[in-house]
Amino acid sequence: MIPGIAPLRIGKVDIGFPVVQAALSGYSDWAMRLIARRMGASYSLCEVMLDQFLISLKERKKTQHFLYNTPEEHPVAGQLMGAEPEQFSLGAQKLVEAGFSVIDINFGCPVRKVLGRCRGGFHLSQPTVALEIVRRTRDIVPPDIPVTIKMRRGIDDTQESRDHFYEILDGAFAYGISAITVHGRTVQQRYIGPSRWSFLKEVKQHVGKDKIILGSGDLFSAQDCLRMMLETGVDGVTVARGCIGNPWIFGQAQAIFDGKPLPPPPSVHQQREVILEHFRLAEQLYGPERAGVPMRKFGIKYSASHPRGLEVREQFARVKNFEEWKAVLDRWYVEDLPGVYPSSSIFEQQQECE
Numbered sequence: 001m002i003p004g005i006a007p008l009r010i011g012k013v014d015i016g017f018p019v020v021q022a023a024l025s026g027y028s029d030w031a032m033r034l035i036a037r038r039m040g041a042s043y044s045l046c047e048v049m050l051d052q053f054l055i056s057l058k059e060r061k062k063t064q065h066f067l068y069n070t071p072e073e074h075p076v077a078g079q080l081m082g083a084e085p086e087q088f089s090l091g092a093q094k095l096v097e098a099g100f101s102v103i104d105i106n107f108g109c110p111v112r113k114v115l116g117r118c119r120g121g122f123h124l125s126q127p128t129v130a131l132e133i134v135r136r137t138r139d140i141v142p143p144d145i146p147v148t149i150k151m152r153r154g155i156d157d158t159q160e161s162r163d164h165f166y167e168i169l170d171g172a173f174a175y176g177i178s179a180i181t182v183h184g185r186t187v188q189q190r191y192i193g194p195s196r197w198s199f200l201k202e203v204k205q206h207v208g209k210d211k212i213i214l215g216s217g218d219l220f221s222a223q224d225c226l227r228m229m230l231e232t233g234v235d236g237v238t239v240a241r242g243c244i245g246n247p248w249i250f251g252q253a254q255a256i257f258d259g260k261p262l263p264p265p266p267s268v269h270q271q272r273e274v275i276l277e278h279f280r281l282a283e284q285l286y287g288p289e290r291a292g293v294p295m296r297k298f299g300i301k302y303s304a305s306h307p308r309g310l311e312v313r314e315q316f317a318r319v320k321n322f323e324e325w326k327a328v329l330d331r332w333y334v335e336d337l338p339g340v341y342p343s344s345s346i347f348e349q350q351q352e353c354e
Helices: 030-038 051-056 085-097 120-125 127-140 159-174 197-207 222-232 248-257 268-286 292-305 309-316 322-332
Strands: 008-010 013-016 019-021 076-081 102-107 147-152 179-183 212-216 236-239
Touching: 008 212, 019 030, 019 248, 030 268, 051 076, 051 085, 076 085, 085 102, 085 127, 102 120, 102 127, 120 127, 120 147, 120 159, 127 147, 127 159, 147 159, 159 179, 159 197, 179 197, 197 212, 197 222, 212 222, 222 236, 222 248, 268 292, 268 322, 292 309, 292 322, 309 322
Parallel strands: 019 236, 076 102, 102 147, 147 179, 179 212, 212 236
Antiparallel strands: 008 013
16 A cells, blocks of 8 residues: 555545546547456546537437446546537536436547637636536536546646636636546647646645545556656546556556556466457447457557567558457467567557547
8 A cells, every 4th residue: 555545536436546547539438448447447437529419419329339338337437528518518418318427528638620619628718618618517417426627737838828727627626526637738738748747736736635636647657657646646647548458557556556566567368368358348339340440449559568569560450350350369469478568659649639
């Protein structure tokens, strides 16, 4: 046990070990979340969904995967993004009806097309609208379901941006928000340059012990996760790019917290077992005929733990169906070689909302 790190609780929802899986656009579907849960993640967030899309969503087989969740993965949060306060709250209601444990508001996405439509991180430039979204969402979501927020440290590093950040932060807690996740980069930075962990420490000191702050940014190893909590005092961390194709990070962090040595990287056979199970879950979610293409990007990420990762990556980049997926495993995952820890450099090209 490490002094200073306590079990995480968000509103009335007990999370437990405070290293959780972040929302990842295009990645954190039910299959990824369930694998993370089985590998030690105590909580996860679904990929961000647009309010307009949710309001018009029909119960069709082709789109059912967006809201799909099961008891085994709970607690799980639904994350929402939008531009207009009233429409945003109606989208939140859809997430409640779908059975998510927590509703998370995305004020952090730095992708240009999102900002151009006045969504995601754009709201950090307009505190009045942001807080109206918060108020309406908190009002429409039942009191027993926590509402949380994901933010970056501001649009940029100007004083005006800093003032807007704290106006939204303080206002959101005043409206009854249960927790806020803060990414240590600005919206303008996107994923360039280091995440400023010192800002997370400043935020936590600002809100005090009674309000929950989670940290995000540059969490690529189990050691990073624990170090962020110890250095900044945040109540938990959300692992984003660092857990794509690397669900073992959660169990590794738990082991270190328990006073055990860092577990070795998963062997090739251990990787194969998890990769196969991930594909089976994707088939269950999307159907056998549609699972191959969505899984391709996961195969590329899983390859980072293989001792011949670059060669394996090239093979996974071409797969279209389970037969081709199985062929890669039969070629590269037969001999049970020691695995490797993924290098943080493999995450540099990942540019999705988180």
